[in-house]
Amino acid sequence: MGLPRRPLPRNSENVSKVLLISSLAPSVNEQITQHAGSDHQVCVQPFDLSADKRNRLLTEHDCLVLFPGVLDDAAVRAAANLQLIQLVSAGYDRINVKLCRDLGVPVANNGGTNSLDVAEHALMLMLSALRRFADFDRFVKAGQWRGIDSGTNTFTLDGKTVGIIGFGNIGRRVAGLLRPFGCNVIFSDAYPPPEEVSAGLGARQVGLEELFAQSDLITIHVPLNDDTRNMVNSDTLALMKPTAWLVNACRGEVVDETALHAALEQRQIAGAALDVLVKEPPPSDHPLLSLDNVIFTPHTAGVTFDSFSRRGEFIFNNIDRVARGEEPLALVN
CATH class of the missing domain: 3.40.50.720 (NAD(P)-binding Rossmann-like Domain)
Incomplete structure (x- = not known):
């Protein structure tokens, strides 16, 4: 979509710092994070963490993985240095993708994995x-x-x-x-x-x-x-x-x-x-x-236990693409 892509600034251990903010059960989060490799440092936080803590963590990580795909404009601005906002879901209508684009932050959905x-x-x-x-x-x-x-x-x-x-x-x-x-x-x-x-x-x-x-x-x-x-x-x-x-x-x-x-x-x-x-x-x-x-049914069509391993595999492959300086898949902005 035309956004410039920069390789992740790696630390001495060559690790991508990934922040997962999720409302999912721990067992479901594990279905996602099982696909993280030794070159991923994953911090899992609940979706209802305070705005101050969330915004601070956003400045300390390279990539944000988010479920549900809800992020207010203040958080988007705090995330301005992120290399990728990776949604676990397919929908992206509850995040200001235009603001993300203006800030140079790519946003990707789950690539159809559910x-x-x-x-x-x-x-x-x-x-x-x-x-x-x-x-x-x-x-x-x-x-x-x-x-x-x-x-x-x-x-x-x-x-x-x-x-x-x-x-x-x-x-x-x-x-x-x-x-x-x-x-x-x-x-x-x-x-x-x-x-x-x-x-x-x-x-x-x-x-x-x-x-x-x-x-x-x-x-x-x-x-x-x-x-x-x-x-x-x-x-x-x-x-x-x-x-x-x-x-x-x-x-x-x-x-x-x-x-x-x-x-x-x-x-x-x-x-x-x-x-x-x-x-x-x-x-x-x-x-x-x-x-x-x-x-x-209560907005559960795409939410099965089986889907989250598929999503996790796609997510960490996409993070690796960004780390190599490649354009992420399933961009929405």
Whole structure:
């Protein structure tokens, strides 16, 4: 992205000083730090450490590894001499990447190392919606063995058109997982991959309006920016089939929640399966929580124990790249 890259200033022991600030459990942090080598000196700190201590530590280290990817502007300024801010997550909308760029500090995300986890979660939400897993569980526990007539209102993925909005690492993983299910996969992306990539996944590119109109299920996998904020709104929802489901496992702000609530309440669309919301956790009186045609998970699509070893391997390889004076992978600024 054009930022100048400088080799890490090494001490006499030729060690990169890495600060990991994390809200994760110690066992999960260990999945990340197990990939540190003898040339990495890692300091692990809790995410809720004081601002003064955080800012002081930032001046004493070469690289910052961060989970969640939240950093205020004061911390970014304190980090002005860092060689790399390495996010453990994919999203980067809660850090001022423009300020980082202005200060000459590169920011990288996890390079898609949890894309499989998000894709599996999106597939799970699709199946849960069509097969009504949550409803079956609730009815059986309430003593209603046949609380749902599955012969009239449950469905298979086979033969359905699945529209994927955003065909990057995650969107392509979703397409790959859907292949054995016999779906018709279409996608829309402002920066589509080469045609041979999408063809190899059995996916066909269409315009966004066509995707909304044709799909039986729509799953969203885009970064949050000015172009994607509220991209699902009253106009696009009006294009959807009344039998269609919306799946969102990226960022809550890509959906206009007021418009979605209206569409769901009026049965304009069949339902929504949401891993993310604008405000997390939502207030107890959030309108969407009162609806019976919404499935929720608590922003956990990309968070599995298995993902963190993959992330850790990528993170420390990226730190090594910077130490050699190379450009880090997965830059977002």
